[in-house]
Amino acid sequence: MSFEQAVGSYERGDLRAAWDACERAFDESEPDHRLLHLMGLIAFQLNRPGEAHSYLERAAEHAPEEARYLCDLALPCFARGDLQAGIARIDQALALQPDYLPALERKSAALMQLNRSSEALPLFETLAERDRHPQRVMSLALCLRSLGKLDEARSHLEEMLARHASCGQGWWLLAGLRRATRETDHLRAMESALESATNVDDKVPLLFALAKEHEDVGDFDHAFERYAEANALRRKGLAYDIEKDAALFARIMARDKAPAPARRAALADEDTPIFVVSMPRTGSTLVERILGAHSKVCAAGELPLVSRLVNGISARKGMPYPQALENISKGDLDAMRHAYLSRSRQWRDGSRYFVDKMPVNFLYLGLLAKIFPAAVFVHVYRNPVDTCLSCYRQLFGDYYQFSYDLGELGNWYGMYRELMAHWRRLLPGRILDVEYEALVSDPDAEARRLLEHCGLDWEPACLEFMEGGRAVRTPSAEQVRRGIYSDSVGRWKHYEGRLEPLLLALGRHIEA
Structure with a gap:
């Protein structure tokens, strides 16, 4: 019963209650791999990476066939800055389950952090082929941009934005790939996207993208107006204190x-x-x-x-x-x-x-x-x-x-x-x-x-x-x-x- 309570608390985001329930479950019977895995995840989210590593490692030892346990073992490695150790754990997970998407996502992100974009590229391509979700397409575009493959990055972003026109971050990435001209700018499309955008996370990058393309075509008055709007909206959402x-x-x-x-x-x-x-x-x-x-x-x-x-x-x-x-x-x-x-x-x-x-x-x-x-x-x-x-x-x-x-x-x-x-x-x-x-x-x-x-x-x-x-x-x-x-x-x-x-x-x- 305590384990089910722990799972419920964890899913609600109540980490302290989840941890307490895990400890009760731990005392009630011999811990199984599911409990050890959950305790590892909770410890990690409570910023206790050492404990997290210990519990996750024990879970993987109890259930060596579980790819997700090995994949999650990468988390405390990443937290202490050892990206290579984390990648090694993920590779073990992929050896068990080559199409395990969380492992592909974590490995591609870690490779990018290590400036190994050429190794990350096929992983990003696989992920984007599986699901053309905007975030996956943008991750692929960022990887292509880092390798200088700007035309390919632009092609992927334009295809994604045709389906998800209000994706502000996508427009911001696209605007940064080349200098716009009167013949190639996206100003009309971005203005339309801004009108339909419903959240700040889309509006802010859209405003920055609009400003950048207005600047590219020499319309500096409109560019500054958009920069000012973008920065004011971004600043409003921050709790920053310069003092x-x-x-x-x-x-x-x-x-x-x-x-x-x-x-x-x-x-x-x-x-x-x-x-x-x-x-x-x-x-x-x-x-x-x-x-x-x-x-x-x-x-x-x-x-x-x-x-x-x-x-x-x-x-x-x-x-x-x-x-x-x-x-x-x-x-x-x-x-x-x-x-x-x-x-x-x-x-x-x-x-x-x-x-x-x-x-x-x-x-x-x-x-x-x-x-x-x-x-x-x-x-x-x-x-x-x-x-x-x-x-x-x-x-x-x-x-x-x-x-x-x-x-x-x-x-x-x-x-x-x-x-x-x-x-x-x-x-x-x-x-x-x-x-x-x-x-x-x-x-x-x-x-x-x-x-x-x-x-x-x-x-x-x-x-x-x-x-x-x-x-x-x-x-x-x-x-x-x-x-x-x-x-x-x-x-x-x-x-x-x-x-x-x-x-x-x-x-x-x-x-x-």
Whole structure:
């Protein structure tokens, strides 16, 4: 009886009651695989991945023929950042049941996170063939986009949107695949879709898509109206509080005051990260592609590792960053270094140098300088107004929540600039500033300066990165495949009369 009660509570979303019922069932009789599996799922959703792994593993041992148990064993692996271990569990499930759709979905998503889009593509194709649900078609299109197969991605999206015209995310993806013209735009179809859209999750991306295509055809007044509508609607649905971020920035600068040791040369066999940091939408993907074209460098992408390490030590010490770093020991630093290098190997190809271009790693440069004495830091920046406008024009996921209000965006940019100035004082000579405008104006000189800072010899391939086949997963995927271009420089001037809240917030940083 207790097991049935647990199932009922779980299906209603009452995890605590479900767990209590599971424990009663556990005490009443020898636990069977169904109970162990349910306890594993509940523990995982209660953010207890260690317990979840234990229960799920026991369930799989009791019922080795159950593909779903092996598939669910991937969940705690993914939670601790071990994507390869999770994929291995899923492969075991697929060996039992090759057409098990949840396993195909989880494996394809994990492969995308590892920048292994070419391996993920056949899985996405299989899933989309089974069910032309909008989400599956969009996942396939994202994979194709990352591989540069833009025409194929566009074809799938157009076919899906013909059946699901109000799918806002589909229109947003489609609008980003190429620059619209008066002959190829979808403005009329999107306006019609907007009229019939009934929920915010469709309206917001539709408004962003409309804005983007109005901009493409040079109708900047209508473009800004739609951007403003989209951002206001998105901001309304967020509980974001910029004061919390302001307090975090202040705590970081108050705590880290002593200059860090100078960078030491990397040892002969030492894995050396190159941290490329920036505001979002500043050209960091271009810098990564230049570096990744070097024979000794792997472009690993935006690794979700540093913040995970920081959150881990914060949880262990029971206090937030940066207070959790008070009295941090050499043993703690060594453990964080080992964990980062170990986890990052699943994104790397064996090269000694690898690029981690997670933008917000700039929050942790003081800590990273201690963890990695030989690490290289590159800071990419561009015109402040262009930077902020580019963020305002972009629909992000659940991150960068400061970007949907021009005033908040300008204030956040100011905090970022002040923190970067703080790190330059504490890390003299360790941070190379790369200006996007200079890079696109004189790529040869800037690329040589970049490689020299990293301690790498010049290789002509670094300016031939378009020939590389590496997948690009960021929103810059379409733009970066066009090579080095300058048409985004000064874009803000098209909207100059509309940006007063941003310009006021940026203040002195506009000329900095």
